[in-house]
Amino acid sequence: MRKTREDSELTRQAILDAAERMFCERGFAATTLDAVSRAAGVTRGAFYWHFKDKTEVLAALHQRSFLPQEQILAGVADAGPDPLGCLLDATVEALQSFEQDEGRQRIFRIMSNLTPAERNDTLARLDAEMRALILRIMQRARDNGTLHPDFTPHEAQIVLSVTVVGLLREWLRSGKGFPLASFGGRLLRRQMDLLRAAPTAGRMTRPPGRASPAIKH
Known part of the structure; x- marks a missing residue:
């Protein structure tokens, strides 16, 4: 048996x-x-x-796979006092993992090419959870004064979501024509700088002792 x-x-x-x-x-x-x-x-x-x-x-x-969106969801379950920094760290880590895993790349390519009629409830729920999570983080950043006042939480969520998905799709479309983790990490840091409010006295944008993860070049 x-x-x-x-x-x-x-x-x-x-x-x-x-x-x-x-x-x-x-x-x-x-x-x-x-x-x-x-x-x-x-x-x-x-x-x-x-x-x-x-x-x-x-x-x-x-x-049997772990899509980048799911890794980000798991990585920011507790955003802590610096929600934008935590989201950045989780997103860069997801790019690094994705770049090294061909199986996850194939699954992402398959899922990205599905028509709306072909997408199942699980994928639709994952997309909705991802957007909702990023929106909550941006709302938390707004509430603690770390989101730049030029952006609403919804606008900031769109900026990040479009950037991450666009990076993954362009990297695959170009035949992996650029270093995903290092270039993507730099781009995401620039975007977070754009989204982050200027620090004021008595407030730091990242807790003391917490450094940004190193990007491999």
């Missing part, structure tokens, strides 16, 4: 590996279940034993 379970899990992973490659190369809509089954070296019956349809495969691919 143990061997059967191990074989079943190997088959499931083979299907997911094949689907990940084909969704990335051909697109989700253009990839058929037959093509995935052939690429995985399994029968249609074996495919349907593990998955009901392509949407279920897509959800399983997402579950």
